[in-house]
Amino acid sequence: MMNEELIAQLRSIVGAEGILPAEELRRRPAGFMRADTLQASLLIRPKTTAEVSSVLRLCNREKIPVVPQGGLTGLVHGADTAPEHIVLSLERMHAIEEIDPVQRIAVAQAGVTLQTMQEALEPHGLSFPLDLGSRGSATLGGNAATNAGGNRVIRYGMMRAMVLGLEAVLADGTVISSLNRMIKNNAGYDLKQLFIGSEGTLGVITRLVLRLSERPRSQDVAFVSLNSFDAVTAFLKHMDRALGGSLSAFEVMWREFYELVTTAPAKSAPPLPHGRPFYVLVESLGAEQEKDSARFIAALESASDAGLIADAVVASSERERAGLWAMRDDVMQVARYGWPFTFDVSLPVAAMEGYILGVRRTLAERWPAHHCWVFGHLGDGNLHLVIHTGNDADRAQVERIVYEPLALVGGSVSAEHGIGLEKKLYLSFSRTSEEIALMRALKTTLDPNGILNPGKVV
Structure with missing residues (x-):
C-alpha cells in the first residue's frame, strides 16, 4: 500500500514535477478512456531511463502495481487502473535524440508522439510510415507496446517491422538496451520482440530506434464504389498488380459506415452517391507525380472497363486527398x-x-x-x-x-x-x-x- 514514506521516495527519484496526486490525475485529458477507469493513487512522470529504472525497482520491492500509459488512445482497456495502482507516464521523455538520413534511422524517447516524429522527418526528406487517426496523441512507446497497425500496413507492415531496436526496463529495474541500428542482425535472440506487442506487461519501453523510409514524392488517392464483395477482392488484386508495388492503402467501407460519415452532423459530404454496398479508398505512394498519376488513372480505367468498379472520384489536390482521408478517419461518428x-x-x-x-x-x-x-x-x-x-x-x-x-x-x-x-x-x-x-x-x-x-x- 502507498504511504507517505513511499511517496517521498518516489518524489526523490522523479522530483516534485514528476509526481501528481490522484485528484489531479483524474482532471487530465483521458483520450478514449472513461474517468471511472482512471482510479490510480499516483501519476509518476520520470524524465530519464534511469528514473524509470529506480521507480520500478522501488515498486517491485514494495509490490506496488504499475500501469504504463501513453496517449490513452487504446480501445481494449489496456491502460485501465485501480485505486491501488500507480500510473507510469513517459510524457516527459519526449526527445527525438537523433535523425540519421544516411542510415535512415531515428532514435527517440518513448513519449514522442507519432505526429511529432512524422513532422520532424519532413525537412530530411524521410518518413516514418506508421499512420493512424490518433497520430496527434498516440506515443511511439505506446505504438510499440501495442504493435500498432493503422492505414498503410499493406505496404509497410505493423509497428513491429519499423522498430530496429529499443530500450526497455524490466519490473526489477534492469535496463535492457537493445538499441540495434541495423536491418540485419542475427546475433542471438531478437529481444526487442519480447516487448513489442506485450502491452507493458513484460517491461516498459523507454527509447526506440526506428527504421525510416524515403519520403514519397507522389501520392494518388481515389474513392470508388462497387456492387459486390467479389468485385472488392478482384479490385484489390487488380490495383496491387497494376501499380507495381506502390499500393499503400486499401480501405473498405460497407454502405452503412459510408453513409454515417457522410451524413450530417458528420462534416464530410458524400463524394459518391449513397446506395452501393461497398466503397473503397485506395492510395498509391510513389516517386514521380506525373508518371505515377498516369499509371494510377490507367489502373482505375482498366478496372472500370473490367466491370470491377461502379463509380469513382479521383482527388486532384492535396486538399481533396486530405478530405477523402478525413472521411475515413471520422470514426467518432459511431458514437452518434x-x-x-x-x-x-x-x-x-x-x-x-x-x-x-x-x-x-x-x-x-x-x-x-x-x-x-x-x-x-x-x-x-x-x-x-x-x-x-x-x-x-x-x-x-x-x-x-x-x-x-x-x-x-x-x-x-x-x-x-x-x-x-x-x-x-x-x-x-x-x-x-x-x-x-x-x-x-x-x-x-x-x-x-x-x-x-x-x-x-x-
Missing part, C-alpha cells in the same frame, strides 16, 4: 446514438463476406433495431465492427457473436488493438493452450511479482 461496442478483428479475405453476413443475421435476430457499421484495412485482412444495441448489458452477448465465428476460419480477435482487459476471455479463440502457457511463463520469468500492468493480456 450512444457509446457503442467496438471490435477489431482479422480473418482471411475470402471469409469476410460470409462472416459479416452471419454476424449481422444473428444481431438482427436478437436486436432488430441495432446498428452495425463495418469498415477497415481490408488489404491486410483487418476489419473494424462497431455495434450499438442501446444497452451496455448486451456486451457479453455481442462479443460472443463477433468472436466465436473467428475460431472457425482461423481469424484473430485482435488485429491491431491488442488484448488488454477486454479480450482476455477470448484469447483462446485465436491462440492455442500451449501458446498461452508460454506467454504466462514469460510473464512469470520477467515479472515474478506481477507488478507490470497487472491482469492484462494473460
Whole structure:
C-alpha cells in the first residue's frame, strides 16, 4: 500500500514535477478512456531511463502495481487502473535524440508522439510510415507496446517491422538496451520482440530506434464504389498488380459506415452517391507525380472497363486527398446514438463476406433495431465492427457473436488493438493452450511479482 514514506521516495527519484496526486490525475485529458477507469493513487512522470529504472525497482520491492500509459488512445482497456495502482507516464521523455538520413534511422524517447516524429522527418526528406487517426496523441512507446497497425500496413507492415531496436526496463529495474541500428542482425535472440506487442506487461519501453523510409514524392488517392464483395477482392488484386508495388492503402467501407460519415452532423459530404454496398479508398505512394498519376488513372480505367468498379472520384489536390482521408478517419461518428461496442478483428479475405453476413443475421435476430457499421484495412485482412444495441448489458452477448465465428476460419480477435482487459476471455479463440502457457511463463520469468500492468493480456 502507498504511504507517505513511499511517496517521498518516489518524489526523490522523479522530483516534485514528476509526481501528481490522484485528484489531479483524474482532471487530465483521458483520450478514449472513461474517468471511472482512471482510479490510480499516483501519476509518476520520470524524465530519464534511469528514473524509470529506480521507480520500478522501488515498486517491485514494495509490490506496488504499475500501469504504463501513453496517449490513452487504446480501445481494449489496456491502460485501465485501480485505486491501488500507480500510473507510469513517459510524457516527459519526449526527445527525438537523433535523425540519421544516411542510415535512415531515428532514435527517440518513448513519449514522442507519432505526429511529432512524422513532422520532424519532413525537412530530411524521410518518413516514418506508421499512420493512424490518433497520430496527434498516440506515443511511439505506446505504438510499440501495442504493435500498432493503422492505414498503410499493406505496404509497410505493423509497428513491429519499423522498430530496429529499443530500450526497455524490466519490473526489477534492469535496463535492457537493445538499441540495434541495423536491418540485419542475427546475433542471438531478437529481444526487442519480447516487448513489442506485450502491452507493458513484460517491461516498459523507454527509447526506440526506428527504421525510416524515403519520403514519397507522389501520392494518388481515389474513392470508388462497387456492387459486390467479389468485385472488392478482384479490385484489390487488380490495383496491387497494376501499380507495381506502390499500393499503400486499401480501405473498405460497407454502405452503412459510408453513409454515417457522410451524413450530417458528420462534416464530410458524400463524394459518391449513397446506395452501393461497398466503397473503397485506395492510395498509391510513389516517386514521380506525373508518371505515377498516369499509371494510377490507367489502373482505375482498366478496372472500370473490367466491370470491377461502379463509380469513382479521383482527388486532384492535396486538399481533396486530405478530405477523402478525413472521411475515413471520422470514426467518432459511431458514437452518434450512444457509446457503442467496438471490435477489431482479422480473418482471411475470402471469409469476410460470409462472416459479416452471419454476424449481422444473428444481431438482427436478437436486436432488430441495432446498428452495425463495418469498415477497415481490408488489404491486410483487418476489419473494424462497431455495434450499438442501446444497452451496455448486451456486451457479453455481442462479443460472443463477433468472436466465436473467428475460431472457425482461423481469424484473430485482435488485429491491431491488442488484448488488454477486454479480450482476455477470448484469447483462446485465436491462440492455442500451449501458446498461452508460454506467454504466462514469460510473464512469470520477467515479472515474478506481477507488478507490470497487472491482469492484462494473460
